[in-house]
Amino acid sequence: MSSRNATASWSGYAHQGKIGLLVALRQMKSVNFQNLGQYRLELETREDVKLAHGTTILEVHQVKAYASKSTIGSYTSALAAFEACPGANYLHTICEITNWADLTPAQNPYNVLRYPYRATQSFCSLNDIDNLIVDEIKTVLTSLNHAEAANAGWCLGCFQEYLALLDERIRIEHATKDQADYNVGFTLDEIQAFIVTPSAKRHAKICAIRRELYREYLNFINLLDDNGITITKEHETTVSDLIRQICLLNDNQLESFLCKLFPATTHGKSLGNCELTHDFFVPDDFSSTFLLTVIQIHTVPLILEDDTFPHYKTEKNFLATALAKREIKKGEAAIGILTNDKLNVERYETDYIINEHLSGKLCEIANKQIPRTGTFMDEKELEFITREDAVNKLN
Structure with a gap:
């Protein structure tokens, strides 16, 4: 049996989608929730996650879910081929890279940065990402003065609703298109909508089982x-x-x-x-x-x-x-x-x-x-x- 990457296509999309949600939530706060319909989050159209404002690409994110790759040698080929944008370019990993400081300009020609999950943390495990996103949803709801901001169950339900919608869009793309034509994305006002409204429980449950x-x-x-x-x-x-x-x-x-x-x-x-x-x-x-x-x-x-x-x-x-x-x-x-x-x-x-x-x-x-x-x-x-x-x- 052949060796396999840590994540295959379906679960890989799910993890990228979680990263995308985190990026989107932080962008919503940074623009003070204004004109969210003009911002779009896309998966697999440019690197793994792309955030755009109209036709302007604001951020590009590459997501690597290598469980045991803690040195830069595992990532240099990805950095060399990075599809950079004029805005911010980020690399996401699920474990610490111990010798990132040794990276040379030749190895990182597009000056890709490690994504700052927290003030002192530039990586996030597969287990920790869910908690981080739920906390971010709480912060967003607090900023919106939402009545359920302190309701942990509500925040988790919002996250599950996003995963259900993501799962549905991935499923449709996989069923109807070739891989080169996949287009999975959300506008930021869509994301705000399912955060502030109740979730569809059956759909979320079924999609959770599917994952x-x-x-x-x-x-x-x-x-x-x-x-x-x-x-x-x-x-x-x-x-x-x-x-x-x-x-x-x-x-x-x-x-x-x-x-x-x-x-x-x-x-x-x-x-x-x-x-x-x-x-x-x-x-x-x-x-x-x-x-x-x-x-x-x-x-x-x-x-x-x-x-x-x-x-x-x-x-x-x-x-x-x-x-x-x-x-x-x-x-x-x-x-x-x-x-x-x-x-x-x-x-x-x-x-x-x-x-x-x-x-x-x-x-x-x-x-x-x-x-x-x-x-x-x-x-x-x-x-x-x-x-x-x-x-x-x-x-």
């Missing part, structure tokens, strides 16, 4: 690398394309997909009405059960029927899930699935539900709690099959 899903995929692939587990380049591409397809689902499709992925906990529920999202997405279960299934089964392709139903189809049909409930809870899992009207296994003629630990016919497991009704689910005798058994059967 977490992709991040979990990246982390899991890196874990395979670290543990010496190999996967062919062709199959790695297949898995990557599947994750991309899932990430590009619209909100309704993604919620429907999650109902199949977590079939035992989503019956009678909607993301819009749930305070928490763990019934629809558990990162560890997604990676250790669903992702591992997809990676280990390399002979039969996984099909997303109707874009939302993850199936392996042979002489039998296997629903791939992230279900990881233990044996002691298999009755609860069986009941949850048999009563889940969002699952619709009849339409897809499902025979087996791939999961981490459980085996057996669902109706036999649940028959003490649910009477047999003579429905399709009863007659079909839908069965649990463990991931390990499914891998052996399908490869």
